[in-house]
Amino acid sequence: QxxxxxxxxxxxxxxxxxxxxxxxxxxxxDYYNIGWFRQAPGKEREGVSCISSTDGSTYYADSVKGRxxxxxxxxxxxxxxxxxxxxxxxxxxxxxxxxxTNIYCSxxxxxxxxWGQGTQVxxxx
Numbered sequence: 001q002x003x004x005x006x007x008x009x010x011x012x013x014x015x016x017x018x019x020x021x022x023x024x025x026x027x028x029x030d031y032y033n034i035g036w037f038r039q040a041p042g043k044e045r046e047g048v049s050c051i052s053s054t055d056g057s058t059y060y061a062d063s064v065k066g067r068x069x070x071x072x073x074x075x076x077x078x079x080x081x082x083x084x085x086x087x088x089x090x091x092x093x094x095x096x097x098x099x100x101t102n103i104y105c106s107x108x109x110x111x112x113x114x115w116g117q118g119t120q121v122x123x124x125x
Contacts, residue, residue: 002028002114004096009119012086016123020081022096022116029053029072033105034079035112036070038092038121047107048094049081059107063089086123093118 008020022034035050049070050059058070069082079096097112099105 002098004098004114004116006094006096006116006119009094009121011122011124014086014088014123014125016086017082017084018086018121020083020094020096020119020121022079022081024077024079024096024098026077028098029074029077029079032098032100032114033102033112034070034072035097035099035105035107035109036079036081037095037097037109037112038090039095039118040092043092045095045109046092047109050105050107051079052103052105053100054103057104059105061107083121086121088123088125090121091123092121094121095119 005023036048039045067085072079095118098114099112
């Protein structure tokens with residue numbers, strides 16, 4: 001069973017920053033697309049960002065473009081989501097996920113077969 005472990009969530013004021021980390025099994029970054037998703041209470045899970053294993057191409061939801069940055073560190077077997085200029089509407093549980101069935105990553109959660117347990121991000125106004 002492939003395990004993904006998120007960390008880095010917390011409480012931050014509006015305008016602040018957080019960096020989420022997703023620790024993955026060795027070599028996963030080489031062969032799996034990595035996605036970040038979020039789910040707020042009463043809302044559907046939303047694709048936030050992803051990075052393709054093949055060429056490093058990225059996707060960002062319109063709501064986070066220019067504020068969030070996805071990256072990966074092969075030496076640490078970790079993917080990151082840097083979140084700047086946070087807003088109260090960014091409050092959600094954030095999940096990382098992995099997919100090895102597509103050449104390029106997507107923001108659709110049903111494309112991903114492996115998921116972390118989630119980390120809470122709360123942005124106060």
